[in-house]
Amino acid sequence: MKKLFFIVLGLFATLNGWAEGATKEKSFWADPFNHPLLPFYSLVAFIFVIIILVIAISIVLIRTMNLLIGQIEKQRAEAMGQAYVPALSWWDKLTQKLNASVPVSQEKDIELDHNYDGIKELDNHLPPWWKWLFYISIVWAVVYFVAYHFSYSLPLSKEEYENEVAQATAAQQRFLESQPKAVIDESTLVYSPDVAILEKGKAVFTRNNCGSCHRNDGGGNAIGPNLTDEYWLHGGGLKTVFTTIKNGVVEKGMPAWGKAMSPGDVRDVAFFVMSLQGTKPANAKASQGELYEPEVKTEKTDSTKTQAVLK
Numbered sequence: 187m188k189k190l191f192f193i194v195l196g197l198f199a200t201l202n203g204w205a206e207g208a209t210k211e212k213s214f215w216a217d218p219f220n221h222p223l224l225p226f227y228s229l230v231a232f233i234f235v236i237i238i239l240v241i242a243i244s245i246v247l248i249r250t251m252n253l254l255i256g257q258i259e260k261q262r263a264e265a266m267g268q269a270y271v272p273a274l275s276w277w278d279k280l281t282q283k284l285n286a287s288v289p290v291s292q293e294k295d296i297e298l299d300h301n302y303d304g305i306k307e308l309d310n311h312l313p314p315w316w317k318w319l320f321y322i323s324i325v326w327a328v329v330y331f332v333a334y335h336f337s338y339s340l341p342l343s344k345e346e347y348e349n350e351v352a353q354a355t356a357a358q359q360r361f362l363e364s365q366p367k368a369v370i371d372e373s374t375l376v377y378s379p380d381v382a383i384l385e386k387g388k389a390v391f392t393r394n395n396c397g398s399c400h401r402n403d404g405g406g407n408a409i410g411p412n413l414t415d416e417y418w419l420h421g422g423g424l425k426t427v428f429t430t431i432k433n434g435v436v437e438k439g440m441p442a443w444g445k446a447m448s449p450g451d452v453r454d455v456a457f458f459v460m461s462l463q464g465t466k467p468a469n470a471k472a473s474q475g476e477l478y479e480p481e482v483k484t485e486k487t488d489s490t491k492t493q494a495v496l497k
Contacts, residue, residue, distance in 0.1 A: 387458030404462035406471030422478025
């Protein structure tokens with residue numbers, strides 16, 4: 187027996203060393219039949235199956251022995267002229283103790299005087315586990331009331347939400363501060379339909395819930411104005427739109443996104459907003475503000491050259 191134990195122990199040690207030296211580039215399920223740990227896993231599975239079979243066979247044998255013992259005791263009781271009462275199993279004893287139930291043979295002791303057409307009532311008590319759960323719930327209710335509504339030592343769900351939002355905002359602010367800040371001069375911005383910038387601007391526009399006020403298509407809703415027409419409440423044009431997004435309009439509910447977004451993100455959102463001009467989404471909000479007409483730059487003519495040409 188000792189030799190068998192040492193053989194199995196040595197086999198496990200060998201397989202364990204093999205497992206440590208095996209490459210971890212591929213998972214077992216990627217190629218199980220060619221995996222170097224297949225023998226180890228097969229042995230573990232085989233031992234597990236053996237253990238399950240041993241447990242199942244043991245249960246069957248124990249039940250068979252109890253059945254045979256019960257039959258022998260029954261025959262012995264009948265030979266002695268006594269009534270045979272089968273012994274309770276360990277499970278029956280456990281459930282009877284947990285439920286504080288009275289055996290059928292002792293129900294006469296807890297019978298009440300109530301009798302309804304031959305149906306009698308028993309004075310059974312509540313199960314101990316039920317009573318303990320009830321007592322624990324009472325203690326927990328007192329602790330909850332004191333902790334959450336009396337001493338305020340623990341936050342309520344609303345306070346937890348506000349704390350998590352504050353932590354997320356602080357983490358976002360720390361992240362933005364750790365990033366290299368690009369310097370963007372809005373006075374020199376010139377719009378161009380750059381696909382990469384517009385895609386980034388759309389992603390930032392959607393991620394920061396700009397669509398909750400302006401709709402994702404820019405058509406506007408009850409709060410935010412329409413961004414697809416030529417009318418603007420705070421001035422049109424790329425430079426003005428950039429400044430509005432950056433500084434916000436607090437009195438009208440427009441946050442100063444320059445405090446939460448990088449200058450590059452503000453630039454990208456401004457480009458995306460300008461790309462919405464003339465898209466005419468369905469059910470767009472009515473125009474608000476003043477009509478913005480972009481300035482058309484005209485080249486100044488040289489009067490000297492003009493006069494020379496006319497001569």
